Amino acid sequence: MEIKILFDSKRLSRTFLAGWGVSYLIENRILFDTGEKSSCLFNNMDRMDVKIHDIETVVISHDHFDHTGGLWDILRGKQGLDLYVCPGFSREFKKKAKTYRCNMIEVDSFTQIADGMYTTGQIEGTCGFDSIAEQALVLETGKGLTIATGCAHPGIIKIVEYVMDHINGKMHLVMGGFHLLDESVRKIKQVNSKLKALGVQYVGPGHCTGEDAAKIFKESYRENFIDIKVGRTIEV
DSSP, X not given: OEEEEEESSOBSSTTSOOOSSOEEEETTTXXXXXXXXXXXXXXHHHHTTOOGGGOOEEEOSSSOHHHHTTHHHHHHHSTTOEEEEOTTSOHHHHHHHTTSSOEEEEOOSOEEEETTEEEOOOEEEEETTXXXXXXXXXXXXXXXXXXXXXXXXXXXXXXXXXXXXXXXXXXXXXXXXXXXTTOOHHHHHHHHHHHHHTTOOEEEEEGGXXXXXXXXXXXXXXXXXXXXXXXXXXXX
């Protein structure tokens, strides 16, 4: 199964645009998050020869600007898309989504969205002093399970354990935002050790993980560390 990195904080070359947020495309048809700006997303789609009309489904991890920035132009560009959201998304977000001709699906539990592809459904997390609803994408392949996260506000360990409670299989790769930017070295090392204890074979930390945390993961996972950069395609 193929994952194209359409948006994140690092890039393969200057022809791509990077920034705050994530956007990953699975098998050229399932889009997970849309980054902070549609202009960045569409530039990178063009550079990676991604056609909007090939996209069938959009999954939004959580209702923050850096994950929904390109959504509205995607929905405007292709009508009838399936849009997977959490029930806990804001009223404003859902009201706006309904103005587009998309099929908005609210998922509060582990749900299959295509062959070998699932959403965790809504998992509760926190952002500052506020609660936040978030979902992650789960891919099932011959190599095992891959989890793609937006920001992992519920906690990356909580998300991995949640997935393991709902589907069988070895944990091949966990990638995306791990939300460790402001955490202590001690906490980051604890998370790294726990991921290894859970059997996670590869990690691809990006977005809000933080440079210090990424360095710790890279030193620990070595050749099993995947450098997430816009323009890269990953086989899982």
